[in-house]
Amino acid sequence: MLKIGEFSRLSQVTIKTLHHYDELGLIKPAHIDPVTNYRFYTVEQLPRIHRIMALKEMGLSLEQIGIMLEKELSTDEMRGMLHLKQAEIHQEMREAQRQLSMVEFRLRMIEAEINFPELDVVIKKLEAMRYLSFFVAPHTRLEKGLAYRSMVVSTLQNAIAEGVIQHTGVLIDVFHGEMILPFTSPDIKERQHEILLGVKDTQEAVKLKGIGQLTVKEEPAVETAATVMLEKSDLKDINIAGYAEKATLLRRWAIAHGYKPHDLVRYLSHRGLLQTSNPEEFIIEAQLPVDTGD
Amino acid sequence: MLKIGEFSRLSQVTIKTLHHYDELGLIKPAHIDPVTNYRFYTVEQLPRIHRIMALKEMGLSLEQIGIMLEKELSTDEMRGMLHLKQAEIHQEMREAQRQLSMVEFRLRMIEAEINFPELDVVIKKLEAMRYLSFFVAPHTRLEKGLAYRSMVVSTLQNAIAEGVIQHTGVLIDVFHGEMILPFTSPDIKERQHEILLGVKDTQEAVKLKGIGQLTVKEEPAVETAATVMLEKSDLKDINIAGYAEKATLLRRWAIAHGYKPHDLVRYLSHRGLLQTSNPEEFIIEAQLPVDTGD
DNA sequence: TCTACAACCTCCCCTAACAGGAGAGTCAAG
DNA sequence: CTTGACTCTCCTGTTAGGGGAGGTTGTAGA
Numbered sequence: 001m002l003k004i005g006e007f008s009r010l011s012q013v014t015i016k017t018l019h020h021y022d023e024l025g026l027i028k029p030a031h032i033d034p035v036t037n038y039r040f041y042t043v044e045q046l047p048r049i050h051r052i053m054a055l056k057e058m059g060l061s062l063e064q065i066g067i068m069l070e071k072e073l074s075t076d077e078m079r080g081m082l083h084l085k086q087a088e089i090h091q092e093m094r095e096a097q098r099q100l101s102m103v104e105f106r107l108r109m110i111e112a113e114i115n116f117p118e119l120d121v122v123i124k125k126l127e128a129m130r131y132l133s134f135f136v137a138p139h140t141r142l143e144k145g146l147a148y149r150s151m152v153v154s155t156l157q158n159a160i161a162e163g164v165i166q167h168t169g170v171l172i173d174v175f176h177g178e179m180i181l182p183f184t185s186p187d188i189k190e191r192q193h194e195i196l197l198g199v200k201d202t203q204e205a206v207k208l209k210g211i212g213q214l215t216v217k218e219e220p221a222v223e224t225a226a227t228v229m230l231e232k233s234d235l236k237d238i239n240i241a242g243y244a245e246k247a248t249l250l251r252r253w254a255i256a257h258g259y260k261p262h263d264l265v266r267y268l269s270h271r272g273l274l275q276t277s278n279p280e281e282f283i284i285e286a287q288l289p290v291d292t293g294d
Numbered sequence: 295m296l297k298i299g300e301f302s303r304l305s306q307v308t309i310k311t312l313h314h315y316d317e318l319g320l321i322k323p324a325h326i327d328p329v330t331n332y333r334f335y336t337v338e339q340l341p342r343i344h345r346i347m348a349l350k351e352m353g354l355s356l357e358q359i360g361i362m363l364e365k366e367l368s369t370d371e372m373r374g375m376l377h378l379k380q381a382e383i384h385q386e387m388r389e390a391q392r393q394l395s396m397v398e399f400r401l402r403m404i405e406a407e408i409n410f411p412e413l414d415v416v417i418k419k420l421e422a423m424r425y426l427s428f429f430v431a432p433h434t435r436l437e438k439g440l441a442y443r444s445m446v447v448s449t450l451q452n453a454i455a456e457g458v459i460q461h462t463g464v465l466i467d468v469f470h471g472e473m474i475l476p477f478t479s480p481d482i483k484e485r486q487h488e489i490l491l492g493v494k495d496t497q498e499a500v501k502l503k504g505i506g507q508l509t510v511k512e513e514p515a516v517e518t519a520a521t522v523m524l525e526k527s528d529l530k531d532i533n534i535a536g537y538a539e540k541a542t543l544l545r546r547w548a549i550a551h552g553y554k555p556h557d558l559v560r561y562l563s564h565r566g567l568l569q570t571s572n573p574e575e576f577i578i579e580a581q582l583p584v585d586t587g588d
Numbered sequence: 589t590c591t592a593c594a595a596c597c598t599c600c601c602c603t604a605a606c607a608g609g610a611g612a613g614t615c616a617a618g
Numbered sequence: 619c620t621t622g623a624c625t626c627t628c629c630t631g632t633t634a635g636g637g638g639a640g641g642t643t644g645t646a647g648a
Contacts, residue, residue: 005623005624009421017606038624043565047525047577054396057392058400078404079401083401086394086397099352102348103380103383107373110369110376119348120345311634332644357633
C-alpha cells in the first residue's frame with residue numbers, strides 16, 4: 001500500500017492530478033481509510049496510471065481515456081479512435097500553419113518598414129442581396145470618373161428622397177477584372193465598374209432621368225471573402241490609390257494564406273456618399289471573394 | 295447608431311462575443327441607452343472589431359489584444375510580440391508532431407497485428423540514489439544466470455533481515471550495453487548485468503559472505519527516460535524473453551519519437567524478489583534513459 | 589389599439605484539466 | 619509533546635465564450 005505521495009513520486013503524476021482522476025473514476029485508490037480518508041494505492045495500479053499517461057500524451061481527452069480503460073474495446077474500435085485522433089491532429093497542424101502564415105505575413109510587413117499599413121484582414125461571408133445595378137461608363141481621367149460616380153449617386157439619392165426607391169442602405173462599388181486602378185488605366189474595359197444599391201423585397205425596376213433604366217437583380221451569397229476596413233489615411237486626399245493599394249494587399253494576403261482570389265473587388269460603404277458628403281467620414285470595407293484551398 | 299444585432303451581422307461576431315468583449319473592455323458600445331441598457335455601436339467601430347478578429351485569428355489571447363489596442367505600441371514592441379507568438383506556434387506544431395508520431399506508432403503496432411502488446415511508454419525522470427552494486431557474473435545458460443541472480447538477491451535479503459543493510463526498497467537490474475538477451479548470448483561481456491539496491495544515507499559499505507564486498511555508490515539522476523511497465527504476460531513462464539522484447543520495443547519507440555537511447559536498460563522492481571517469491575506477482579518497470587533531440 | 593414575435597437585457601451555470609490555497613486533521617521523528 | 623511533513627475537503631481561477639432562464643423593449647400586422 002502506497003500513500004498518495006509515494007504513488008505520485010513513482011508515477012510522476014501530481015497529487016492534484018491523482019485527486020482529479022479519482023473524482024473522474026479514471027483510477028481510484030485500491031483502498032481508502034474510512035477514518036482519515038487517506039488514499040492508498042498499490043503497485044499493481046502502476047500499469048494503469050502509465051496507460052493513462054501514455055494515452056494522454058497522444059492528446060486524447062480524459063473522457064476518451066476513460067472509455068478505453070473501462071470497456072476492453074476491440075482492435076477495430078481502437079483503430080477507429082486513433083484514426084479519428086490522427087485526423088484531429090492533422091487539423092490542428094493546419095490551423096497552426098494558418099496562424100503561422102498570418103504572423104509571418106505581418107512580420108514581413110513590419111520588416112518592409114514602408115510606413116506599414118495596418119492590414120486587418122477578416123474572412124467573412126457576404127450575404128445575398130437584391131440590388132439595383134448601374135455600370136459606370138469608363139473614364140480615362142480620375143476626376144471625371146469620380147465626378148461621374150458622384151452624379152450617379154446623387155441621382156439615386158434624389159430618387160430615394162422622392163420615395164421611388166426603397167433601399168436597404170447598402171451601397172457597393174464593384175470593380176470587375178484584375179484591374180486595380182480602373183479610373184486611370186488607358187485600356188479600361190467596358191462594364192467594369194458597377195454600383196450596387198441594395199433594395200428591399202418590394203422594390204421593382206425603376207427608370208431614372210439622366211441614367212436610364214435600372215433593373216432589380218439578385219446577388220448570390222459569397223461563402224468566403226477576405227475583407228479589410230479602409231482607414232482614414234486611405235481615404236483622405238481624395239486618394240483613390242488608397243483603395244487600390246488595399247485591393248492589391250488583400251490579393252497578396254489571400255494568396256499568401258492559400259486562398260484563390262476571384263477576379264473582382266467590392267467596396268461596401270458602411271458610411272459613404274449616401275450618408276455624408278465628407279469623404280473623411282467614410283467607412284468603407286474592401287471585400288475580395290476567394291476560393292478556399294480545399 | 296447600430297443595435298447590437300446589426301453590428302453583429304456586419305462584423306460577423308456573435309452577440310455573445312460582443313457582450314464578452316464589452317465586459318473585458320476590448321470594444322465598448324459607442325453609446326448605451328441608460329433606460330434600456332441597449333448597446334449601440336457605430337460604423338466607426340468596425341475597424342476596431344476587425345482588428346480584434348484579425349489578431350485573434352493569429353492566435354493571440356484577448357488579453358494580449360487588449361494591450362495591443364490600448365497603448366499604441368511601437369514597431370519594436372509589436373515585432374517582439376509577434377516573434378514570441380511565432381515561437382509559440384512553432385512549439386505547438388512540434389507538440390502536434392509528437393502526438394502524431396505516437397498515434398501513428400500505435401496504429402502501426404495494431405496493423406502489424408502480432409497479438410500486439412500494449413506499449414504504454416511514459417517519459418519520466420529517474421531520481422538520483424545511493425546504492426549497493428553487485429555485478430552478476432556472466433552465464434551462457436539462462437537457468438544458471440537466473441539461479442545465480444536469485445542467490446545474490448537472497449543473500450541481500452538475509453543481510454537485510456539481519457539489519458546489516460538499511461535499504462530503501464528499490465531494487466534495479468541494469469543491463470549495460472546494447473545486448474538484449476544477456477543470459478543467452480554466447481559472447482556475453484563481463485560486468486554487464488548489475489544489481490542496484492537502493493540504500494539509506496546511513497548505509498555504508500558491507501561485506502557479505504558468498505558474494506564479497508559491496509561498496510556504496512551514487513547514481514546520478516537521469517533527466518529523461520522512456521519507461522514501460524511489464525505485464526503479467528511478459529513475466530509468466532519465467533520468460534526472460536518478455537523482458538528483452540520490451541527493451542527492444544522501448545528502443546524502437548524512443549527512436550521513432552526522436553529520442554536517442556542510451557546503451558543500457560534498467561529494470562526497476564516495484565514488487566520483485568525482495569517482496570514476493572511468486573514471479574506472477576512481480577511489478578517491474580523497464581527504464582531506458584534517452585537523450586532528447588534538442 | 590391590441591397582440592404577437594423578434595430583439596435585447598442581466599444573471600447564472602457550463603466547458604477541460606487541473607493549480608493554488610485555505611483551514612483542518614494525521615503521521616512520524618526527536 | 620511538539621514540530622514539520624503529509625493529507626484531506628472545499629473553493630476559486632484559468633480561456634473564450636455558449637446555452638438558457640426570466641424579464642423588458644421595439645415593431646409590425648390585424
